[in-house]
Amino acid sequence: MKEVVLHVYDVTNSDSEKTNNTILQINRIFKDRIGLGGIFHSAVQVYGEEEWSFGFCENGSGVFSCPISKNPMYTYRERIVLGETECTIATVNRILRELSREWPGHSYDLLSRNCNHFCDVLCDRLGVPKLPGWVNRFANAGDTAVVVAENTAVKFRQAKTEIVNASRVAYRFMAGLTSKNQASPESSGDQNRGGPTFQGTWFKNVVSAGAKPSSSGSTPSQEVDDVSPLQHQKSAEQSTRL
Numbered sequence: 001m002k003e004v005v006l007h008v009y010d011v012t013n014s015d016s017e018k019t020n021n022t023i024l025q026i027n028r029i030f031k032d033r034i035g036l037g038g039i040f041h042s043a044v045q046v047y048g049e050e051e052w053s054f055g056f057c058e059n060g061s062g063v064f065s066c067p068i069s070k071n072p073m074y075t076y077r078e079r080i081v082l083g084e085t086e087c088t089i090a091t092v093n094r095i096l097r098e099l100s101r102e103w104p105g106h107s108y109d110l111l112s113r114n115c116n117h118f119c120d121v122l123c124d125r126l127g128v129p130k131l132p133g134w135v136n137r138f139a140n141a142g143d144t145a146v147v148v149a150e151n152t153a154v155k156f157r158q159a160k161t162e163i164v165n166a167s168r169v170a171y172r173f174m175a176g177l178t179s180k181n182q183a184s185p186e187s188s189g190d191q192n193r194g195g196p197t198f199q200g201t202w203f204k205n206v207v208s209a210g211a212k213p214s215s216s217g218s219t220p221s222q223e224v225d226d227v228s229p230l231q232h233q234k235s236a237e238q239s240t241r242l
Contacts, residue, residue, distance in 0.1 A: 057105030
């Protein structure tokens, strides 16, 4: 059994001293006072006096090592004992070689594939608990926000498409009923009873957005806007493109 230690740093690698001080202040407030999290770099130590982590580079593996607590890019914060591994030193070396191939430097992503994600994977293969949630909480929260925003946009587009399609189907249905009614003239007796001709006239009025009812019907004449079916069709087609 060999102890596995997590080394945590404040991310202060900006060229701006003001930015670095701001990050330190954020970490003090959100981690030290509230316990929520912050902006951190992490590395794992197992066997020997080196810690292993992951970072960006254009070519080759992003996996690297440095003396424990001595990464010159960041400000050292603390060490956390994660547990003990049953892996031998030979097994650990094999795991590190595998991860070096699986984690090329160009695949680095601040939100979804950073140093903390790498340490989680390494700890999992070593058989010890993963990082405390606060170490990578800011990245996880940002990644979740991106996913939610993307899913919302997809659902909105789907809903918009369904509304447009439903509008087209409804228009074709109404127009079809009107055409059927015009192709099958009814007797004056049926009209006087307010039967199918009355219903056809009502559908025609809906489709034509207020065309005057036929004078052959016995229904009372009403003054409405004189809009032709073609004009309504054009208006309906424009609305479906919104």
